[in-house]
Amino acid sequence: MFKEILKEKGLHVTKQRIAILEALKNLKKPATIDFINENIIGEIHHVTLYRSLATLVEFGLVYQTDFREGVAYFELQKDNYHHHHLVCTRCKEKKDFSYCPNIPIEKINKDLGFLVQSHIFEIFGVCNSCTHK
Amino acid sequence: MFKEILKEKGLHVTKQRIAILEALKNLKKPATIDFINENIIGEIHHVTLYRSLATLVEFGLVYQTDFREGVAYFELQKDNYHHHHLVCTRCKEKKDFSYCPNIPIEKINKDLGFLVQSHIFEIFGVCNSCTHK
DNA sequence: TTACTTGCAAAATATTTGCAAATAA
DNA sequence: TTATTTGCAAATATTTTGCAAGTAA
DSSP: OHHHHHHHTTOOOOHHHHHHHHHHHHHOSOBOHHHHHHTOSSOOOHHHHHHHHHHHHHTTSEEEEEOSSSSEEEEEOOTTOOOEEEEETTTOOEEEEOOOOOOOHHHHHHHHOOEEEEEEEEEEEEOHHHHTO | OHHHHHHHTTOOOOHHHHHHHHHHHHHOSOBOHHHHHHTOSSOOOHHHHHHHHHHHHHTTSEEEEEOSSSSEEEEEOOTTOOOEEEEETTTOOEEEEOOOOOOOHHHHHHHHOOEEEEEEEEEEEEOHHHHTO
């Protein structure tokens, strides 16, 4: 329940934030601001989308990534299904990829005083279907 | 020598491409298109920068990444110093980080027919200096 | 009631396109 | 000479800002 999750994080529960999280949940894949807007229930101003998503990313509820397309992508961050993607540079398809880098969070904090909060990891290449075209 | 490297890749050797590579070499850190432009020898049109960098990234000479700032960053890809970054979300500082995820390239290719060419990996958090402010 | 969030209008930035001229091979 | 690359002029797309009104706590 997103309402509870937002409260736990100390964030205000607004219908816009709930709508964004629901949209991302249903989409089940990384989406741009435009795509989220087309697939959302109710009208949300694009400025609100940018600001809400920035907050949701900051608090770890949403994964923000980049596929070298000049536009940000967002995906719901699920505790039980953390994953990244294989990105085809030809057809732009993104395939879920369950491997995740093993970041030495404690060591980074101890050695550098840097507090790790999140990461992006994406693999680029050519998919099977594009190779055989 | 960048001239030889470009030739090896089968790319045309142009003064613009050389200038971009030299600029990135001197900068020693990820840079935006604007920043590259300000630090380049000779004038290069921004359209040429976008197109040249896309080519250099495609051929593995340049690492293109993203720091959730709404703008693409580019860094020279060095064979002997492959690295990623610790990115402070407060002060925006990027610190080199030598750990690199161990991507099972052969397995991905064998299982999925996906040909891995490159990847991005960045760690976000709060740096020591910003924590103590 | 108070601080946070949203929507609006506009601005600022970033990126791409088509085409002709220039240039590398 | 031929294919690739560059520069120009726009266009398009993406992201941010300031501020007043709205809303959650």
